[in-house]
Amino acid sequence: MKREDNLSEKSIQYVKGVGEQRAKLFRSLGVETVLDMLYFFPRDYEDRSRIVSIAQCREGETVCIRARAEVNPREQRIRKNFSMFRCAVSDATGMLPVLIFNQKYMAAKLERGQEYLFYGKITRSGREKQMTVTEIESSNQESKLCGRIVPKYHLVSGLTGKICMSIIRNCLSITEGQLEDVFSPEFRERYQLCEINFALEQIHFPKDAHSLALAKRRLAFEELFLLSTGLRMLRGNRQNVTVTPFLNTDCISEFTATLPYELTEAQQRVVREILTDLKQPRVMNRLVQGDVGSGKTAVAACAVFIAAKSGFQSVMMAPTEILARQHYASFQQFFAPFPEITCVLLTGKMKKKEKTAALEAARNGVSLIIGTHAVLSEELQISNLGLVITDEQHRFGVRQRAALAHGQETNMLVMTATPIPRTLALTLYGDLDLSVIDQLPPGRQVIKTYGVGEHMHDRTYNFLKKELDRGRQAYIICPLVDPSDVLEAEAVTEYAEKLQNRELANYHVGLLHGKLKEKDQIMEQFSTGELQVLISTTVVEVGVNVPNATVMIVENAERFGLSQLHQLRGRVGRGSFQSYCILICRSNSEIAHQRMEIMSKTNDGFVLAQKDMELRGIGEFFGTRQHGVPELKVANLFTDSGLIQSASNASSLVLSKDPDLSQKEHFYLKERIRRFFSYESKELVFN
Numbered sequence: 282m283k284r285e286d287n288l289s290e291k292s293i294q295y296v297k298g299v300g301e302q303r304a305k306l307f308r309s310l311g312v313e314t315v316l317d318m319l320y321f322f323p324r325d326y327e328d329r330s331r332i333v334s335i336a337q338c339r340e341g342e343t344v345c346i347r348a349r350a351e352v353n354p355r356e357q358r359i360r361k362n363f364s365m366f367r368c369a370v371s372d373a374t375g376m377l378p379v380l381i382f383n384q385k386y387m388a389a390k391l392e393r394g395q396e397y398l399f400y401g402k403i404t405r406s407g408r409e410k411q412m413t414v415t416e417i418e419s420s421n422q423e424s425k426l427c428g429r430i431v432p433k434y435h436l437v438s439g440l441t442g443k444i445c446m447s448i449i450r451n452c453l454s455i456t457e458g459q460l461e462d463v464f465s466p467e468f469r470e471r472y473q474l475c476e477i478n479f480a481l482e483q484i485h486f487p488k489d490a491h492s493l494a495l496a497k498r499r500l501a502f503e504e505l506f507l508l509s510t511g512l513r514m515l516r517g518n519r520q521n522v523t524v525t526p527f528l529n530t531d532c533i534s535e536f537t538a539t540l541p542y543e544l545t546e547a548q549q550r551v552v553r554e555i556l557t558d559l560k561q562p563r564v565m566n567r568l569v570q571g572d573v574g575s576g577k578t579a580v581a582a583c584a585v586f587i588a589a590k591s592g593f594q595s596v597m598m599a600p601t602e603i604l605a606r607q608h609y610a611s612f613q614q615f616f617a618p619f620p621e622i623t624c625v626l627l628t629g630k631m632k633k634k635e636k637t638a639a640l641e642a643a644r645n646g647v648s649l650i651i652g653t654h655a656v657l658s659e660e661l662q663i664s665n666l667g668l669v670i671t672d673e674q675h676r677f678g679v680r681q682r683a684a685l686a687h688g689q690e691t692n693m694l695v696m697t698a699t700p701i702p703r704t705l706a707l708t709l710y711g712d713l714d715l716s717v718i719d720q721l722p723p724g725r726q727v728i729k730t731y732g733v734g735e736h737m738h739d740r741t742y743n744f745l746k747k748e749l750d751r752g753r754q755a756y757i758i759c760p761l762v763d764p765s766d767v768l769e770a771e772a773v774t775e776y777a778e779k780l781q782n783r784e785l786a787n788y789h790v791g792l793l794h795g796k797l798k799e800k801d802q803i804m805e806q807f808s809t810g811e812l813q814v815l816i817s818t819t820v821v822e823v824g825v826n827v828p829n830a831t832v833m834i835v836e837n838a839e840r841f842g843l844s845q846l847h848q849l850r851g852r853v854g855r856g857s858f859q860s861y862c863i864l865i866c867r868s869n870s871e872i873a874h875q876r877m878e879i880m881s882k883t884n885d886g887f888v889l890a891q892k893d894m895e896l897r898g899i900g901e902f903f904g905t906r907q908h909g910v911p912e913l914k915v916a917n918l919f920t921d922s923g924l925i926q927s928a929s930n931a932s933s934l935v936l937s938k939d940p941d942l943s944q945k946e947h948f949y950l951k952e953r954i955r956r957f958f959s960y961e962s963k964e965l966v967f968n
C-alpha cells in the first residue's frame with residue numbers, strides 16, 4: 282500500500298497532540314509534514330536500559346531500578362518554591378530512599394504498594410545510599426522513559442522531549458508501518474539494509490543498541506545514496522564520454538625546464554596523472570587537492586601547455602576578479618618563453634571593447650582564456666576547446682559546474698585548496714578522479730600562529746611595525762560585521778582610517794573591500810610593495826600571492842571557520858621569510874579558545890578541514906547556500922567511509938541502468954532526491 286503521498290503532504294498540524302501553536306514551533310525546526318517529523322532524528326540518546334537491583338546500585342551511577350513504594354511520598358519543604366518528596370522503595374534485595382525534587386506531579390503518581398521503574402542517580406547521605414529521581418514510570422505499562430534507550434531531540438522552547446516523543450509516536454501510528462521504501466527488498470538485501478518502517482521506529486525508540494545500530498546504518502546509507510545520486514544527476518554522468526586524446530604529452534619537460542624551480546615530487550606525480558588522463562580518448566574529470574601554497578597553479582599550467590601543444594584551447598575559471606587577474610599575470614609569465622602560447626583575460630568588469638577583443642581572440646584560437654564567471658557566458662565561443670580548469674572549487678555551486686560542462690564535453694580539471702577527506706570527495710564528486718598534492722615546495726617555514734585577546738592590540742601593532750621596518754608587508758583582515766556588503770565596507774573603512782591616523786601613520790596603508798572599484802589597482806600596489814599594509818575584508822582569502830608579506834592579522838578571528846582562517850593564513854609564508862599569523866579573538870567562549878588553540882598547533886589544512894567539519898557540519902563548512910549540498914543528519918563523513926563507498930557504488934550502478942531515473946520503479950526515489958535537495962536550495966533542477 283502506498284500511503285506516502287498523503288503522508289509526506291499531510292501537515293503535522295493535524296496530527297493528534299500538535300495544533301497550530303506547536304505546528305509553528307515544529308516548522309521553525311524544518312518539520313512541516315508527517316514524513317518530516319519521522320525524519321526529525323534524535324540528536325542523542327540516553328541509555329536507561331540497564332535495570333539493576335537495589336543491592337547492586339553503586340554511588341555515582343545513573344541507573345534504573347524496579348521497586349515497590351513502601352509508603353506514600355512525604356513532602357519536605359526546603360525553602361520557598363523548593364520542595365522535596367521522599368519515599369522509601371524496596372525490591373527483593375533491599376530498601377532505598379528515593380528523592381524527588383520539586384516535581385509534585387511526579388511524586389503524586391506514587392502509590393504505596395505499587396511497583397514502578399525509577400530512573401535516577403545514586404548518591405549517598407551519611408552511610409545510606411539514596412536515589413535522586415529523574416523519571417518514574419508505572420511498572421505494568423509499556424515502558425517509554427525508563428528501562429530503555431531514550432531519545433533526546435534538539436528542540437526550541439515551548440517543546441519538550443516528551444511532547445516530541447509522543448507526537449512521533451502518533452506519527453508512527455498513522456503510518457502503520459506502511460511507508461514506502463525507496464529501496465526494494467532485493468536492494469536492501471544486497472546492501473544489508475533494514476526496512477524503512479523498522480528503521481524509523483528504531484531510530485526514535487530503539488528496542489536495544491543493536492536495533493539502533495541497524496536503523497542508523499540504514500538511514501545513513503539512505504542519506505549518502507540520495508546525496509550521491511542527486512549530485513551525479515545534477516552533473517550528468519560524464520564518465521564515459523569520449524573526446525579526442527591529446528597527442529603531444531611527452532613535451533612537458535620543455536615547459537618544466539623553463540620554470541624557476543623544480544616541481545616537487547607531488548606536483549610531478551599529479552602532472553603525470555593528468556597527462557595520463559589527457560592521452561586517453563575518455564574525458565578527464567579530475568579533482569586536484571592541494572593545501573594552500575602547494576603549487577597548484579604550476580600544475581594547471583602544465584596541463585594548459587600540453588593542451589596548447591596538442592592544438593587545443595583551455596579555459597580557466599577563478600572565483601574572484603582579483604584572482605583571475607593574478608592568474609592571468611602568472612600564466613603570461615609561465616608562457617613568456619613560448620610566444621605561440623597566448624592568453625586573454627575575460628571578466629565581467631572589463632570594458633566592452635576589451636571584452637569584445639577577448640571574445641574575438643577566443644574564436645580565433647587563443648590558447649588560454651582566463652576569467653571569472655564571465656567565462657560561462659554564451660557569448661564566449663571557443664572553436665577548439667580541450668580543457669576547462671576551475672580553481673578553488675569550493676567557491677562554486679554544483680550548478681555552475683554543471684553549466685560549464687553543459688553542451689561542452691571536454692576535459693575538466695577542478696582544483697581545490699580545501700583539503701577534504703577522500704571519503705567526502707567521493708561522495709561530493711563521485712565521478713571525479715582524485716589527485717593530491719601532499720607536499721609543499723621546499724624551504725617553506727611553519728607560520729607561527731598566535732591566538733591573542735583584545736588587550737594585545739598594542740603589542741600586535743608594535744610587532745607589525747617591526748616587520749614593516751624590515752621591509753616586509755602585512756595583511757589585516759577585518760571582521761565581517763554584517764552580511765550586507767555596504768555595512769561591511771563601512772566598518773572596514775572606519776577601521777582603516779583609525780589605523781592610518783594613529784598606529785600606522787608613517788606607513789603606506791591600502792584598503793580593500795568588495796564594494797571598491799579600484800580593487801585591482803590596490804592589489805597591484807600591494808603586489809609591487811608600494812603599499813605596505815593591506816587592510817581588507819575576506820576578498821583576499823583565496824589564492825592571492827604576495828611572497829613578501831609576512832604578517833597576517835585577523836580581527837575578530839572567532840567569527841571565521843578554521844578552514845577559512847587557514848586560507849587567510851596561507852596568504853603569508855609564501856616567500857622565504859619567517860611569517861606570522863596573529864588571530865585577535867574577542868570572544869571568551871570555550872569553543873573560540875579551542876579553535877585558536879587548534880590554529881596555533883597545526884599548519885595542516887587537512888586536519889583543520891576535518892576539525893572544522895566536525896565542529897560545524899558539512900553544510901556550514903561549504904556554505905550551504907553557495908553549494909547546494911544538503912546537511913547530513915545521520916551519516917558521518919569521517920567515520921562511515923565503508924558505507925560511503927558502498928552507497929556511492931550503489932548509486933553508480935542504479936544510474937548506469939537508469940541515468941535519469943525515469944523508470945517506474947524509480948519514481949519514488951526520484952521524488953525523494955528532489956525533496957532531499959530542495960530542502961536546501963530551491964533552484965536546483967533535475968530533469
Ligand code: ADP
Binds near residue numbers: 575578723
Ligand atoms: P596554491 O596551490 O595555493 O594555488 P600557488 O600555485 O599559488 O599555490 O603557489 C604558491 C607559491 O609557490 C608561488 O609563489 C609559486 O611560485 C611557488 N611554487 C610553486 N611550486 C613550487 C616549487 N615546486 N618550488 C618552489 N616554489 C614553488
Ligand code: MG
Binds near residue numbers: 672824
Ligand atoms: Mg591557487
